[in-house]
Amino acid sequence: MRTKDKQKYPFVSIIVANWNSLRFKGLLDEFFESIFNLEYPSDRYEVIVVDNGSTDTSYNYIKERYHKVKLIKLDKNYGFTKANNIGASFARGKFLALINNDTVLDKKWLIEMMKYASKNADNIYCSKMLRYDKRKIICFNGGKLLRWGWTKPIQSFEEDKSNVSNPFLSFYADGCGTLISKKLYFELGGFDEYYHTYCEDYSLSWKALLYGHKIYCIPKSKFYHNISTTMGSRSSFVIYLLWRNRLRNIIKYPEILTLIIMLPSYIACSIFTFIAIYLYQEKNGSLIYPIIKAHIRVLFELSMLINERRKIQANRKISDKELFNSGLMISFSESIRMSLNFIKYRNRFLKEINN
Numbered sequence: 275m276r277t278k279d280k281q282k283y284p285f286v287s288i289i290v291a292n293w294n295s296l297r298f299k300g301l302l303d304e305f306f307e308s309i310f311n312l313e314y315p316s317d318r319y320e321v322i323v324v325d326n327g328s329t330d331t332s333y334n335y336i337k338e339r340y341h342k343v344k345l346i347k348l349d350k351n352y353g354f355t356k357a358n359n360i361g362a363s364f365a366r367g368k369f370l371a372l373i374n375n376d377t378v379l380d381k382k383w384l385i386e387m388m389k390y391a392s393k394n395a396d397n398i399y400c401s402k403m404l405r406y407d408k409r410k411i412i413c414f415n416g417g418k419l420l421r422w423g424w425t426k427p428i429q430s431f432e433e434d435k436s437n438v439s440n441p442f443l444s445f446y447a448d449g450c451g452t453l454i455s456k457k458l459y460f461e462l463g464g465f466d467e468y469y470h471t472y473c474e475d476y477s478l479s480w481k482a483l484l485y486g487h488k489i490y491c492i493p494k495s496k497f498y499h500n501i502s503t504t505m506g507s508r509s510s511f512v513i514y515l516l517w518r519n520r521l522r523n524i525i526k527y528p529e530i531l532t533l534i535i536m537l538p539s540y541i542a543c544s545i546f547t548f549i550a551i552y553l554y555q556e557k558n559g560s561l562i563y564p565i566i567k568a569h570i571r572v573l574f575e576l577s578m579l580i581n582e583r584r585k586i587q588a589n590r591k592i593s594d595k596e597l598f599n600s601g602l603m604i605s606f607s608e609s610i611r612m613s614l615n616f617i618k619y620r621n622r623f624l625k626e627i628n629n
Contacts, residue, residue, distance in 0.1 A: 284392055286319040286384060287367030287456070290375050291357035293325070294452040296332040301376055301406070301500055306340050308379040308497075319384065320344060322364055353470030354449065362459055363585070369395070371458055374450045376500040378406060386495035387453040390441060395455040396478065397488045399461040399495075400447035402434075406500040410434050411623065413499055414451070414559035416444035417476075418602060420609035422539035425476045428612075431619035444485070445602040449475035451497055456608040458487065466522075468575075472512070473519030476485045480527045483602070486591040514564035517544065523533045524577045526586055539606075 288309065295302050309321060321343045325333045327350035337345055346364060348357065362370055369391055371384060387399045403414040414427040415436070420426055425446055429436070447454075449465075452475065462481055465474040479489055523542070528536055544565065552561045572579070597603040604612070 282392065283315050284368045284388065285366060285511060286314070286369045286371050286388070286453075287361070287365030288321045288371045288373060288384075289358055289361035290317055290321065290323045290373055291326055291354050291364065291565065292323050292328060292332060292336065292362070292375055294328045294330045294332060294350055296328075296330045296335055298376060298500065300579075300584050301378070302332070302335075303339075304378050306336075306343075308377075308381075309373075310342065311381060312379065312384050313381045314384045314388070319371075322346065322361045324348065324361045326351040326353070326357050338501060341430070345508050352467070354472045355465035355469050355471065356467045358449075359464040362456060362464060365456055368456060370454055370456050372449060372452045372454075372509070374499065376406075377450065377497045379497045380495070381547065383451075383495050383497050384453075387492050389586075390466040390492065391453055391455070395441040396458065398447045398458070398489055399441075399453040400444060400480055400489065400491050401451035401453075401495040401497055402491070403448060403451055404434060404494050404496060404498050406498040412522060413501060414448045417446050417448070417491065418443060418604050418608075418612065419445045419476075419480075419534065419597075419610065421606045422543040423528070423536045423607065424520060424540070424543065426609075426616060430616055431623040434488040436493070438493055441492050443600060443602060444479075444489045445597075446476035446479035447489050447491075450499060451495075458482070467521045469522070470515060476525075477519070477523050480523060481586060483597060484527065484586065484590040484592050501593055508516060510561065510564040513561050514568045516568075517565050518568035518571050521569065522575070525572070525576075526583045529587070531593045563593050 296512075312319070323336055323343050323348045325348060326521070327348050333347055335344065344364065346360060352511060358372055360526060369388070371387075373379070380454045383401060387401065391399050400416070402412065405411040405413055412427075412432050412434050415429045417427045445593070459536070462478055462485070466477055469477065471554070482489065491521050524536055524540055548565060553559050572610050594603065
């Protein structure tokens with residue numbers, strides 16, 4: 275290939291974590307069909323599947339059926355974080371594209387992100403995520419950081435009616451559908467393997483922003499995600515990971531004045547979420563136990579987290595004020611508005627699919 279073409283189409287390593295995926299075999303086949311039919315030169319990307327110690331036959335199924343895939347088998351489930359880090363260590367590409375295998379990719383998914391990444395490898399890029407079952411419903415289209423330290427997609431459970439086609443800034447890139455240069459990924463330390471799964475994406479994104487990088491959402495790059503097929507919804511393990519990892523991020527990344535405001539706000543929001551959603555709406559009071567367990571765990575990790583915080587704060591180039599001024603971290607009123615909109619659209623969506 276000519277040098278000019280190599281510059282236009284840098285080599286990309288698409289990394290996929292696999293765990294017991296054979297239960298959605300039809301979707302798995304759709305995923306591989308879409309990944310091998312991307313509008314990107316077939317000799318300019320590779321597919322690396324890291325099997326997280328699957329106990330079903332999905333590893334053998336992929337091995338026997340998809341010979342183009344580079345397969346790495348782990349001895350147990352190390353979580354999304356370590357699987358992607360291991361995949362990245364085997365990658366030949368200048369860029370890493372992270373995607374789940376319970377998705378179906380639009381043909382332009384990769385090339386639309388690479389239009390921008392090939393010109394500026396110092397930023398992170400993410401895609402528009404739509405539901406697999408309701409393909410006009412948005413799951414993720416860029417996100418903001420709420421005042422209490424949680425992230426929220428700009429649009430979620432809403433119909434995709436936006437005419438925005440140009441890239442725009444996002445606080446974080448969802449771990450499913452992210453494009454990042456391999457150099458930057460390792461400079462940032464990759465995903466924090468202590469997280470296992472959940473919130474590792476906005477941990478990496480938050481660090482990248484503080485170190486002076488930008489995160490862009492590319493609306494023309496899209497894919498369809500069968501939400502919660504891997505981890506399940508509202509399981510005790512998921513709740514534990516979410517609360518533990520969110521609190522880890524809150525301790526590590528904000529400046530001290532922001533932290534003083536954010537931490538009590540986080541506690542208040544956690545109590546409200548448990549009472550209003552888990553206890554009142556879903557009538558599942560037992561979810562208090564993984565939440566308590568998550569906070570106890572963080573207390574035991576506090577010394578380690580404070581050491582990490584010192585390193586991050588010593589190397590930061592962007593202030594919290596700059597993040598607020600750019601609209602990536604938002605005020606209390608805007609945080610409440612976004613959260614209420616999320617609840618409204620979520621409840622409307624759930625009502626529609628249950629009727």
